[in-house]
Amino acid sequence: MTGPMIGNSQESRMWYNRGRFFSDTGEYDRAALCYGRVLEYDPRDARAWRRRGFALIKLERFDEAVVCYERALELDPGDAVAWQRKGFALGKLRRLAEAKSCLDRALALNPSSIGALHGKGWVLVAERRYDEAMRCYDRILAIDPDRDFARWNRQRILEHKAFRKLAADVGEAEKVVKIPAFVYEVLENRDYGGIDRASAALSELLAERSVDTAPG
Incomplete structure (x- = not known):
């Protein structure tokens, strides 16, 4: 991205809505570009940082996604979803201790976050801490018994x-x-x-x- 642009909020909203459209249609490369344009207008838009991070995760550009979530969390440290997705991206980079720390932050903010519990379970399996991972999947099933992925992972453990x-x-x-x-x-x-x-x-x-x- 270039330096901050001087523009109107209408232009920024147009790029944001384009980003949402491309994200919804699975065109994550174009979505990431659109959210980048939003951030050229307003680098303090935490929502755009978070959405760009999600698009980058879908593109498996995990290093860049982590940077986006770091920026989002500087602006809104109480965003449980951003902590969870940053943890997911770090896990994909095999930075497991950092990933677990982020997922624990997400769960402190939202103890019922199935995404954070799932991510933490995955990290614990990668660390061969199987009993702790089982507890994550048990918590998911206590929240929502229809989450078959948790039952499947539990059985594999x-x-x-x-x-x-x-x-x-x-x-x-x-x-x-x-x-x-x-x-x-x-x-x-x-x-x-x-x-x-x-x-x-x-x-x-x-x-x-x-x-x-x-x-x-």
């Missing part, structure tokens, strides 16, 4: 935890019993559907060995 437990159990059990080939296949193929069967077979083998080795 449970499956991942069960897979890791099976892998650890196999590592210990193979020291004392012969592990069936299909159990190794479950692990090799990450066959989440076979975890329960593999775990049951492992438990049965270990129980049989306990009986065989019991004093007696």
Whole structure:
């Protein structure tokens, strides 16, 4: 953008409305340009900074989106949506600690923000903090039980935890019993559907060995 323009509010509104139109039709590159024109008229328009940031997120220009949200939040630090979307953009840049901090700010302002809870859950999964991520998805489902994405993510976490437990159990059990080939296949193929069967077979083998080795 160039330096601030001297113009009338009608011109600024025209560019803003064009930006909304292009955003609504999925033409985010044109939307970003339009909001840029708004900001040439008024660099203190927090709403235009936020909307430009959203368009840039859709274009996967996450570094630029973060800058937009920083400007928006300088002007309106109480904007929970801007904190949430800044956190999302930072998460995409793998700046996870900063992302979580932003998402926590969003949740402090709006504890029922499903977007912020979803983003925080994603960051916690990326950090392998699965129990905390589960709590985020549980909160989403408590707010809105129809949020299937939260239920899906929750199930994936449970499956991942069960897979890791099976892998650890196999590592210990193979020291004392012969592990069936299909159990190794479950692990090799990450066959989440076979975890329960593999775990049951492992438990049965270990129980049989306990009986065989019991004093007696």
